[in-house]
Amino acid sequence: MKPNTTHLTLVFLSLLATISLFAQAQPLTYIPGPANLDPDSFAHIYFIRDNNDAFPDNWLAVILSTDTGVCVKAKMNHIYYVHTKRTGPTTLHTKIKDVKTELSLNLEAGKDYYIALKPEYLSDGSIRGSLNQLDNHDGLGRLQHFTGKIQQHYCILPLDGNHDYRENTWNDTIHWYASKTHDYHFSPLPSWELLLRDNSNTAFAFRNPLISTTYSEAGGITPLPLKKCTSQEMFDDYCNTSFMKTTLDKQHNALTKVTINPVPLPEGISYARMVSLENTNTNTLLPETPQLFMRSIYIVFFWTDDKGKGNTACLYLSERGLPNELHTTSTLQERLLWVWQSFKLVNTT
CATH class of the missing domain: 2.60.40 (Immunoglobulin-like)
Incomplete structure (x- = not known):
């Protein structure tokens, strides 16, 4: 079943057509914040x-x-x-x-x-x-x-009471809980302030009202419920159906575009896809602002531990703001792939 939207376009690109997205020969060129900064x-x-x-x-x-x-x-x-x-x-x-x-x-x-x-x-x-x-x-x-x-x-402003801020800002590598036997390690984007630390997910954010009251950036890694997957076709079907439903807030989001691309597989990862979404977004916290636009990039991945238990999670990057404040989808893909290139599944036992 595909997401129920008349504007949805779903495109599966071949691996050869997307190899250029994965090239990481050059360092990441990254200026956090809205695309129209002066x-x-x-x-x-x-x-x-x-x-x-x-x-x-x-x-x-x-x-x-x-x-x-x-x-x-x-x-x-x-x-x-x-x-x-x-x-x-x-x-x-x-x-x-x-x-x-x-x-x-x-x-x-x-x-x-x-x-x-x-x-x-x-x-x-x-x-x-x-x-x-x-x-x-x-x-x-x-x-x-x-x-x-x-x-x-x-410069970003730490949230009041966020005691992790000075310890973790621009940390070289984030070690995060994956299971009782494994951790996820990856390098965060330069703008990401660590907001949340627990055993279910890690969340980062960039928001500076001195720069813009409408623009925000979020990212991180979060677990997903898929526990059994035995083929690439089964994983693709999950990305196109169950996963897609979890990304939308029916009250505030209207999906306009989806693309799904192959991505390289780090050691220990069985299946992975990059899912790119575009949608309009109404913000109840900023009622005086016009309808906002959102671009979100997810790398959804599946792996099994030594006992055969399946684990699914997604690494993600999302921007919300006025249309002229958002970077292009290809730019966001490049940034998340930079994080993904550093991604490691580490056995902690």
């Missing part, structure tokens, strides 16, 4: 920790404004180019144990700022995080001599 409306801060120091395995966190403000986490031998809507007097601070360091800036839209970071030992044996503003000449010089890839981030 870079001149942001202040831009280079956080430069480009040299070796005594703490190679540790993050140095920098908080913009207050403890409930925006968090930036810098690794050794990295440079982060952070874009923020915050302008005017702004305090940066970093704190290692009980030693706090502050730096005040007057941020202006469209301008670049260069901040050198370094955790260092003090004479009494304590550790301090150093924040030093560089002038344009010194800052550009550090950038020109840097041989790595500069990481771009758009």
Whole structure:
């Protein structure tokens, strides 16, 4: 049974036709947020920790404004180019144990700022995080001599009470519960703030009302009920029927387009398909806004454990907003495939 919508178009693309989607020879080019962002409306801060120091395995966190403000986490031998809507007097601070360091800036839209970071030992044996503003000449010089890839981030605002935020923002790899014997490991997108941690799913989100009151991005991984699957045909039928029904809110969604594509299979995964959906969406939380549009990409996959028990889950990425705020389906597919490329099924026993 196909979803009941007169506008639905279901297209199965051949594996040869979709190989280009899976090519990951180049690093992910990723600017989170709406597709129509104006870079001149942001202040831009280079956080430069480009040299070796005594703490190679540790993050140095920098908080913009207050403890409930925006968090930036810098690794050794990295440079982060952070874009923020915050302008005017702004305090940066970093704190290692009980030693706090502050730096005040007057941020202006469209301008670049260069901040050198370094955790260092003090004479009494304590550790301090150093924040030093560089002038344009010194800052550009550090950038020109840097041989790595500069990481771009758009500042996001942590939710009140989300204590996982500073620990998990831009973590290199997420380890997540798959079963009593396995975990899922994957690299999150740069914009994803970790919102939910439990044994059933993990959820990420990007939403910054300073950027847009209508745009939001969500993603993560969630289990699905399919426990038995013995063929590719059976799995395709599940993706086209039962799974499709779980993606729609009948009160708020109207499906307009579906495509289903093959994807590469990581070790241990038996079957997988990429399901791409487009639909209109009414948001009861934003009644003053017009009808919103949604694009969602899912990679649905099935695997069996050592005892033959079947497990199904989906990795997903979704954008909601005004039509001109959303990225193309192909862009979202590329981003989710970047996450999928890092995906591993890990035996924990």
